[in-house]
Amino acid sequence: MPPEKTVIYEFGDFSLDAYGRRLLRKDSPELVPLTGKVFDTLLYLVEHRGETLGKDELLQAIWPDLVVEENNLTQNISTLRQALGELRGENRFIATVPRKGYRFVAQVVEKNPGTPAVPAAQRTMAVATSQPAGKWRRWSWAGAALLIAALAAFLLLRTPLDVNPLRGAVGGTHDSDAFSLYSNGRYALARSDEASIRLAIEYFQQAIDRDPRFALAHAGLADCHLVLGVFGMRAPAETFPRARDSALRALQIEPGLAQAFAALGHIKMQYDRDWDGAAADFDRAVELNPNIPEPRMYRGVLWSMRGQLDRGLEEIREAQRLEPLLTLSKTRMGSMLYFARRYDEAERQLKESLALDDRPAIAHRTLGRVYLHTGRPALALAEFAKSAGTSPGSYADVANALAKSGRRAEAQAELDRVLAIAAQRYVSPVDLAAIYAGLGETDTSLLWLERALEQRASTLGFIAQNPAFDVLHRDPRFVDLVRRIGVWPGSLPPASLKD
Numbered sequence: 486m487p488p489e490k491t492v493i494y495e496f497g498d499f500s501l502d503a504y505g506r507r508l509l510r511k512d513s514p515e516l517v518p519l520t521g522k523v524f525d526t527l528l529y530l531v532e533h534r535g536e537t538l539g540k541d542e543l544l545q546a547i548w549p550d551l552v553v554e555e556n557n558l559t560q561n562i563s564t565l566r567q568a569l570g571e572l573r574g575e576n577r578f579i580a581t582v583p584r585k586g587y588r589f590v591a592q593v594v595e596k597n598p599g600t601p602a603v604p605a606a607q608r609t610m611a612v613a614t615s616q617p618a619g620k621w622r623r624w625s626w627a628g629a630a631l632l633i634a635a636l637a638a639f640l641l642l643r644t645p646l647d648v649n650p651l652r653g654a655v656g657g658t659h660d661s662d663a664f665s666l667y668s669n670g671r672y673a674l675a676r677s678d679e680a681s682i683r684l685a686i687e688y689f690q691q692a693i694d695r696d697p698r699f700a701l702a703h704a705g706l707a708d709c710h711l712v713l714g715v716f717g718m719r720a721p722a723e724t725f726p727r728a729r730d731s732a733l734r735a736l737q738i739e740p741g742l743a744q745a746f747a748a749l750g751h752i753k754m755q756y757d758r759d760w761d762g763a764a765a766d767f768d769r770a771v772e773l774n775p776n777i778p779e780p781r782m783y784r785g786v787l788w789s790m791r792g793q794l795d796r797g798l799e800e801i802r803e804a805q806r807l808e809p810l811l812t813l814s815k816t817r818m819g820s821m822l823y824f825a826r827r828y829d830e831a832e833r834q835l836k837e838s839l840a841l842d843d844r845p846a847i848a849h850r851t852l853g854r855v856y857l858h859t860g861r862p863a864l865a866l867a868e869f870a871k872s873a874g875t876s877p878g879s880y881a882d883v884a885n886a887l888a889k890s891g892r893r894a895e896a897q898a899e900l901d902r903v904l905a906i907a908a909q910r911y912v913s914p915v916d917l918a919a920i921y922a923g924l925g926e927t928d929t930s931l932l933w934l935e936r937a938l939e940q941r942a943s944t945l946g947f948i949a950q951n952p953a954f955d956v957l958h959r960d961p962r963f964v965d966l967v968r969r970i971g972v973w974p975g976s977l978p979p980a981s982l983k984d
Contacts, residue, residue: 846872
């Protein structure tokens with residue numbers, strides 16, 4: 486938890502905002518990008534400045550609930566030294582004490598204004614508390630999650646506010662105010678929770694209002710509607726057509742915009758079930774801009790979905806190489822390994838992702854499912870409790886864990902709770918089908934899967950691989966449904982579907 490009052494630590498050319506979880510350069514709007522765990526490492530070093538901190542103490546302080554290798558700490562220290570501008574062999578800020586640990590050696594001035602505040606220089610580029618409806622009052626807690634989808638925005642912040650780095654760029658804008666709004670939208674979208682996505686939609690729309698030909702802002706709007714649909718926050722018929730309209734508008738303005746092709750491919754994969762069309766769009770996006778990670782990651786998911794797991798994993802690894810701070814790629818890799826029943830590898834990948842950034846709900850959810858299908862339902866329930874908000878499959882998790890624990894009455898009560906939610910807002914039929922499958926109610930589960938097919942629910946492409954539906958594999962109605970989904974032609978289905 487952040488401190489109750491704003492605490493600012495100043496050292497060298499830097500200002501460390503403990504409450505806002507930001508590292509800034511003094512007298513500058515420049516925000517230094519740090520992932521959540523790297524920030525935690527710096528804060529702990531500064532709070533214990535002058536002390537020699539053993540590696541075991543740091544590992545326990547930074548990763549209190551996880552067993553991680555020492556190289557995670559070493560990597561964090563190396564990243565910090567680069568961020569602080571230390572050259573090889575310098576010890577201006579962090580000194581290595583041989584065979585003991587590390588010590589923060591720079592002189593620190595501690596300031597405590599008493600109330601949380603956002604520096605005026607950050608209000609334009611950051612999502613301040615005075616923005617629409619106060620929906621992101623604690624925006625700065627996004628930490629590493631912001632880096633996942635908004636690294637470009639972070640890098641763009643490394644220029645003065647009166648400079649627009651997108652001027653002249655493919656799909657960019659000459660309007661600096663539109664660029665600022667776009668950057669705010671990317672920040673908000675990176676959190677991937679419903680309130681933040683609605684805020685991101687407002688920012689992208691405001692950017693478009695200022696510059697209707699700002700193609701990247703149209704692509705950002707497409708990404709917002711995609712997340713709402715893929716994560717099951719809104720009905721597919723409500724979100725995916727809007728995403729398509731925005732992506733096509735971006736391509737009308739800028740026919741060579743890789744981000745728009747990536748969005749179109751995502752729509753074809755998740756909504757249209759046009760697997761070949763999705764592959765062609767991802768290929769085009771990579772061809773246009775081989776240096777952005779998202780189309781490679783999506784393409785890796787598609788190949789994994791079609792049974793080409795090794796090829797898919799390599800593509801996701803390439804996304805990770807393109808952007809090492811993109812922890813989502815590690816989570817995606819963990820998800821693909823989970824669907825392939827390679828549970829030990831999935832667990833390692835997901836724990837690596839959470840060691841870098843323990844906030845994304847989807848990582849906790851997937852790790853919980855690994856625990857669930859390796860006979861550890863209590864750990865699964867504990868992991869599910871760490872995540873909030875909606876992500877693919879999240880409505881089914883608790884009920885399935887209770888059912889596998891033999892707590893059928895509680896599982897039924899959880900099902901009743903989810904059905905009550907479904908009466909008020911969209912809940913993916915896939916989630917409800919998974920709950921009924923876990924309760925052994927095959928007929929009802931298949932009815933919900935039919936409804937999911939009619940509604941074009943997201944994640945249908947992984948139905949045959951999803952361990953939640955293993956109990957249905959021998960049912961010819963399930964086999965027929967999988968074949969109607971159409972993802973398997975030309976790939977290798979699970980053994981139970983070969984009969």
